[in-house]
Amino acid sequence: MIRPSAMKGGLEPGRKTMKVTFVGTTACTPEIGSEVASFMINDNILVDTGWYGVMKMREHGFDPGKLEYLILTHLHQDHYMGLPQIVFWKGIKQVDEKGKKSAPLTIIGPSQHLETIVNSVMTFLQVPRFHELAIDFKLVPLKPGESFKTEHFQLDTFASRHMSGVDRQEEALTCKYAEPASGKSFVFTGDTSYHPPIAEFAKNASVLIHDACHTQPKDVAAIGKMADAGKLYLIHCTNQNGPAALKDAQAIFPRSFLAREGEVIAI
């Protein structure tokens, strides 16, 4: 489905809402026609890349050349595997047909492995041998609890509870994205198992987007209820288990919804 995006990046004067567009919603391997959990904030911020970031952005009406911020909630492969495509796209299209330069890219993500991953992407793309792919980018490594601020938005972070294997805690960020000029904000967890302190961090959020792959839907709903979220969106479910997950969640917290690919929510 092609959906022309109506709002430009950043915060336009007088704009009362921001929008989130789900460009992917499924669990860690994509299904035919369905991409892994990933979404756009307005037109210039991507949260996680899924497997096919560029393709999915284009399919839903976004120009990857205009992407200014990439927020990686954590560094598991299904959340950054689309990064080489994004860098390649911005590299070979540094100047578009109209002579317009591709926007510089700020990559925000967990501090422990961000630089390693981005360096490996550049090595994988052979940037030292193909200088034209050397895009203008900067890294913003964040530890849980740290914040990042621009003139348009503020990102506050909190530790999710997410494992790599059975015994290693992954550095993973639950994020609160706020646009101070409009007073609007929402919270997204990235991958996390059931972690009640997230409810406090997300208290009164107008929208909470919560992983329903590593947390049981009934527990996602419990978090939504404790946070008293305006709307709770379940994400990272398979297409097969999504409807049942939604039913379980709604039984506990009626303001639960299932994130659907291509859906645009106004906040």
Ligand SMILES: [Zn+2]
């Ligand atoms: Zn995941």
Ligand SMILES: [Zn+2]
């Ligand atoms: Zn993960």
